[in-house]
Amino acid sequence: MSSILEEIETKIAGLKTSTTKSNVGVVRETGDGVARVEGLSDVMLNEMIEFPNGVYGLALNLEETEVGAILLGDNTLVMEGDEVKTTGKLLQVPVGKALLGRVVDTLGQPLDGKGPIKTETFYPVEKIAPGIIKRRSVSQPVQTGIMAIDAMIPIGRGQRELIIGDRATGKSTIAVDTIISQARLNKAAEEGQIKDYRPLYCIYVGIGQKNSNIARTLAILEKAGAMPYTTIISAAASDSATNQYLAPFAGAAMSEWFMDNGMDALIIYDDLSKHAVAYRQVSLVLKRPSGREAYPGDVFYLHSRLLERSARVNEESGGGSVTALPIIETQAGDVSAYIPTNVISITDGQIYLETDLFYQGVRPAISVGLSVSRVGSAAQIKAIKQVAGKIKLDLAQFRELAAFAQFGSDLDAATKARLDRGQRIVELFKQIQYNPIPVEQQVAVLWAMQNGFLDPVPVERVKEFQLKLQDYLGTRKEGLLRSIREKKEIDKNLETELASALNDFKATWQ
């Protein structure tokens, strides 16, 4: 091959032109965002191929005489008979800090009208996840600012925690709250209020969502001052299935850049049910055989290879991490459907949101029994462990007793106390949206609950007590909060200080 190339090349060099060798094919069929191309004998799997008019495609199906490709640009520009070229490149997206504060599409092109993104670095969209040698176990917390999660279902840096629930149960709200909480912590650390804090950068991937939803999320994040630490990737419902299929992978590439450079990132896939649907569409149009619920056979691998890319790497590899919060929407609470079971089995735990709880006014509507974090208390600071160690058990016992207590009114003192405690915990864990609570406040409130300061307060006034207490601590006892934040555990001194602060507060509270 090379001899003829050289000979022809020398001839052409004489003609003062240069020759390129390429592998070409011809479009035989196109439609629904895919093209079937004849020829392209040297094309590689997942290689970018170039169509005329600047449209690119990805070769996904390599068959005997044909190649099935998904189109990345305007698919109306591709015609039957067009010549297609291989490029020898993989699909890449821009990465780096220049993307923070921006809203981009699947290919990293800006959608926010704030001008081009200035970055020299590009990462391939599909990348192999870090191996065993590079990894270390999860030990640092991601403070979501949602008390029920930080106390009972802690999330660590490098963990993959699924948020699952029916429509309109507050799944995205948990994700947005977490982003806002990170932004506040990052800002506090920049201002020197928190020492030795590793900032956590957030990437929010919206897949198949309404544009209005993305705009709303953007507005909330901007209002909360979280955008300087956040990138939004939008593959909205009106985008092609190809873009929706690739968006989470593009987001993973952008978050990996932070990990590779020794920083921490949090990525939210909102949501993977729609991602699976987009992939199903692509697969069916490419005529791949379908399996359960018409999903292709590799839909498990699709999500496992995506979520496997979140990791905590060891110090030799920079010590960075990627934490993933995938979201799955269930239909009528059915967690045993195909995609929910797949993603539940891939992730390190799930936060299960229940419609019933939501309408009972328990918001965030986290079901304590079904939610779990397989990383457990390794991702909690000691102070939280001290005050929240038994809460999950207390709540589980409360739920069991509450069912019984409905039948009769004669209860012994121990049962009554347990029920009262349970009701107060449930009240404490109610939290308004977009208002994350700093960890030191959580510790103080839970400590008050654990030490019986809330027992005399009527259940319906617990929330009011908590808010006033937080207010009081924030304005009058800043030193106490700072020492909890810095010491990260409650010792004897802090206990006395907390007790005196709470007694002072109770004296003023009516």
Next chain:
Amino acid sequence: MKVRKETRQLARALLRASFTDGQLDKGRISSLVQSLISKKPRDCITVLSDFKNLLRLELEKRHARIETAGPLDDGTRSKILANLKKKYGNQLTTEFVNNPALLGGLRIRVGSDVWDGSVRNRLQRLEQQL
């Protein structure tokens, strides 16, 4: 779907049977087609059109299309032919096409391999780089 798979397999078997000593054999191909038509298996027409497609692709692999902006002199033609035949064997069929859109230089396509030394290609690459 199953029928489609079977017709494809049959078409592929026909293609495999069309070779003698690694070269396509015209006589064998016509006798294969004749016998297929006389036997009339299920989906005979689909099998034949699949077979035709496979043959077309096979022939394209052995056919060089040489496009030039202007007519070539005999010396250059024979040199190009000699070089191509050295690479692809004597079975290679060639075709010279005049294509003024190339502006200058030449473009050779054998199967799905293309060597593009045309001025148009060079300008296009320059455009992309800029």
